[in-house]
Amino acid sequence: MTGRLLAQKIVIVGLGIALLATSGASFYSSRRLKEPVVLGPGVTAVKTLANYFEPLRGTANDCNIYFLDGKEPGATMLVLGGSHPEEPAGRLVTWILAENAVVQKGRLIVVLSTNRSATTSTRLGGAYPPDFSIDTAWGSRTFRMGDRWTNPLDQWPDPEVYFHYPSGQQLAYVDIRNVNRVWPGRMNGTLTEQTAYGFMELIRREKVDIEVDLHEAELQYPVISTIVTHQRGQDLATLVSMTLTDMEGFKIGTEFSPRTLHGLSHREVGDFSPALSLLFESPEPFLDATRGITSREQLLTGKDEFVVKAGQHGLLFERIDEKGWPIAVRVGRHTSALLQVAETWGEDHPGKRLVITEVPRYKDVIEKGVGYYLHDPAKAAGRVVYE
């Protein structure tokens, strides 16, 4: 090897090592970013998913479970945020619940990172930002961006075709890492299947009455701005959507969970447990294939001229204009829908109500912003846990 050739290789390998080091450091730190949760006055206990399914102990998906017990008995509602972490409104709603909600009657069980592993990676080739921040009066809170699927570092490889258990339905290969395609889970399955199995155990053991899975959707997807419900929750979901549309100034529809579409929470939780299963969808232009720059700003403002253009061509299932879909609007839709589910359930079950206070409704979140409801961890010694 000549001197010139050696120098050439040293320079190129040196550049490669620099790229490896900088990208590796970024991936390493974003995977380990700590997300504080200031336990609100309503939190009475924090457990982890391994309390319901021991094989998950110590894994990436041994997530925290927050219990908010009411002063009086009543219904139990489980709220799942972070099934798809790259749909941040759902996670932020669960943060607001954990840091603010007080339950007067019944019990609230809140999960901020349903697929915790999926919060630790971003989409390959998607140019996602590694994290995003919400401004508050005391500073800002930074959250992991996350992805739709379990981090491949925790579950790999994927099969050629994913066969859902127990239905045998064939799904896209990558959905074996999608927690909302593997319900009701499998005791001896993959990490993602075991995670769903752990949640089914929680639902059965804690006698959950209502399970709500919080999501967001691209505007090109027909299931958007809606409540998807198992057939046993149709009356409840329909009444909730009618009330919200009439009283709160935003439109939200109802979709019925197809009986033969398997793996989703609104189908399998309702089929395999006594709980009513609902799934909320709010609009997130960040997920649209026609989006422009995939930035933190776009994620939080929902403004995107290219998605607007798609709308002008009639390609969308939800309206969008230059105002976009700000995160406060998306979060507010979910908080109001949750509160309305509790209220409407109580009207049907006067002996088993669920009364939740200190949670902002749609107009409150828009007026004050999401950050108003996130509290300063520095002023909450002994009341901070991490996701």
Added chain:
Amino acid sequence: MARAFRPAVGRMAERHSMPVVTVLYYALVAFVSVILIVNLLKSRKWERDALYVLVLLPFLLRLLRLK
């Protein structure tokens, strides 16, 4: 009425250990990485050197469990 749920049997529970297929995939990644490094050392053109280094990066990121 909720349907009865019967857990599957027959697949090993993975717990903290890596499944055999994952170990095999990591071995494949290591094998391809070695081939790329050998080719990098043999190559005499800088364009090929740069290409080998770029292709090698995602393999090393996975081997080091960074991405």
